[in-house]
Amino acid sequence: MSTAQLPSYLSKENIGPWHIFLQQVEQVAPQLDRTLWPWVETLRRPKRSLIVDVPIRRDNGVVEHFEGYRVHHNTSRGPGKGGVRFHQDVTLSEVMALAGWMTIKNAVVNVPFGGAKGGVRVDPRQLSPSELEGVTRRYTSEISSMIGPNQDIPAPDMNTNAQVMAWMMDTYSMGEGRTVTGVVTGKPLSLGGSLGRPDATGRGVFVTAREAARKLDLPIEGARVAVQGFGNVGEASARIFARHGARIVAVQDVSATVYNPAGLDILALKRFQLENGTLLGAPGCEFVDSAAFWSVPCEFMVPAALESQINRHNAGEIVARVVVEGANGPTTPEADIILAERGITVVPDVLANAGGVTVSYFEWVQDFSSFFWSEDEINARLERIMSEAFGAIWSMAEERKLSLRAAAFVIGCSRVLEARAIRGLYP
Numbered sequence: 001m002s003t004a005q006l007p008s009y010l011s012k013e014n015i016g017p018w019h020i021f022l023q024q025v026e027q028v029a030p031q032l033d034r035t036l037w038p039w040v041e042t043l044r045r046p047k048r049s050l051i052v053d054v055p056i057r058r059d060n061g062v063v064e065h066f067e068g069y070r071v072h073h074n075t076s077r078g079p080g081k082g083g084v085r086f087h088q089d090v091t092l093s094e095v096m097a098l099a100g101w102m103t104i105k106n107a108v109v110n111v112p113f114g115g116a117k118g119g120v121r122v123d124p125r126q127l128s129p130s131e132l133e134g135v136t137r138r139y140t141s142e143i144s145s146m147i148g149p150n151q152d153i154p155a156p157d158m159n160t161n162a163q164v165m166a167w168m169m170d171t172y173s174m175g176e177g178r179t180v181t182g183v184v185t186g187k188p189l190s191l192g193g194s195l196g197r198p199d200a201t202g203r204g205v206f207v208t209a210r211e212a213a214r215k216l217d218l219p220i221e222g223a224r225v226a227v228q229g230f231g232n233v234g235e236a237s238a239r240i241f242a243r244h245g246a247r248i249v250a251v252q253d254v255s256a257t258v259y260n261p262a263g264l265d266i267l268a269l270k271r272f273q274l275e276n277g278t279l280l281g282a283p284g285c286e287f288v289d290s291a292a293f294w295s296v297p298c299e300f301m302v303p304a305a306l307e308s309q310i311n312r313h314n315a316g317e318i319v320a321r322v323v324v325e326g327a328n329g330p331t332t333p334e335a336d337i338i339l340a341e342r343g344i345t346v347v348p349d350v351l352a353n354a355g356g357v358t359v360s361y362f363e364w365v366q367d368f369s370s371f372f373w374s375e376d377e378i379n380a381r382l383e384r385i386m387s388e389a390f391g392a393i394w395s396m397a398e399e400r401k402l403s404l405r406a407a408a409f410v411i412g413c414s415r416v417l418e419a420r421a422i423r424g425l426y427p
């Protein structure tokens with residue numbers, strides 16, 4: 001697609017994550033109720049952003065500094081909520097965008113949270129376990145004025161996990177002089193974690209994919225699925241799709257792209273990855289060039305890695321019927337237009353990957369009440385929230401002739417701005 005065909009709000013230069021979020025808000029602003037228009041500016045400005053220095057002593061005795069961020073995009077509907085990412089390419093723009101998407105996502109599934117996000121610009125693969133603990137604890141200490149169970153509740157994101165959450169919870173608790181389990185979610189079960197949380201995002205991806213499949217008359221049984229990212233979200237999505245009879249034909253992670261048109265054995269692939277730290281060399285599959293991933297024949301494509309993976313360079317190659325966004329921001333606005341022109345349905349991130357924050361909400365509630373639910377209860381509530389949110393978004397998209405992303409943004413932005421308007425200005 002040439003840039004001449006692009007709507008005016010899309011400029012080739014300004015395609016960084018925060019600008020993508022701004023463009024998405026711009027696109028839906030005219031769809032919002034007129035009474036909310038004066039408040040739209042709120043969404044264009046994060047409420048507060050903190051940049052911190054994270055110094056640690058490496059195992060060799062040398063002190064090294066990393067840059068960390070925590071952003072509260074909007075807290076009109078409740079305390080901030082959003083993950084913490086450790087990645088060598090993390091920037092403030094990326095964390096702002098991720099926080100913005102959390103604002104919309106939390107409103108889409110109607111959990112009583114605002115949007116927040118954090119990150120440290122570090123490659124965790126270059127750190128020993130004790131250095132990773134050092135980065136986590138120093139970062140937590142530096143952002144401690146911004147977090148708390150009633151203020152902002154971090155959770156895992158890329159390259160952070162239950163162990164990292166345990167260190168965050170411990171560091172915050174030491175500062176408070178008491179154990180505060182509710183300060184983070186995605187914790188180990190022994191520290192007030194919730195059953196069902198590890199698979200929650202992947203389960204939500206599957207539930208929304210299944211709902212889209214019902215609407216499009218597309219069977220899950222026998223459907224071909226390609227998954228980018230084989231971590232928390234990608235692996236769980238692939239495993240749950242496979243359990244429902246789908247065939248996972250391609251998986252890509254940072255190390256390799258594996259392909260088998262007859263279907264990959266996801267459990268064996270995970271075992272191999274755990275034992276070897278890579279997908280390279282896994283038995284029972286073909287290894288293909290990473291660019292070939294996008295043209296793999298499939299019905300469902302699940303991007304579950306980084307932002308902007310589906311862009312104007314590869315959107316034309318995708319042959320899937322449905323793209324289900326496990327990752328945050330995996331599709332650029334330009335690619336959205338190309339996919340729509342080609343009749344490919346996109347289940348947007350703010351809906352598709354909201355299963356994680358939904359079960360994080362359950363974890364937070366369980367920690368406050370010190371009363372824990374069964375996994376069946378958790379999965380049933382998750383299923384209900386995700387399928388109801390999908391239904392509302394699908395109906396609005398049909399009624400107003402919008403994409404699912406635009407409909408999700410209309411619902412999310414409206415809830416946030418209604419709360420903002422009714423609260424009014426202070427002082």
Ligand code: NAD
Pocket residue numbers: 156157158159160201228229230231232233234252253254255304305306307326327328353354356357
């Ligand atoms: P993770 O660290 O567990 O896994 C990330 C995966 O992406 C790994 O398999 C890694 O190898 C792969 N990857 C990294 N760079 C890649 C590249 N350039 N090409 C291909 N693969 C690459 O992270 P995660 O928690 O699964 O998060 C993945 C995405 O899902 C992120 O966008 C995150 O914001 C989003 N998300 C996560 C959660 C959650 O609960 N963890 C919830 C909602 C959304």
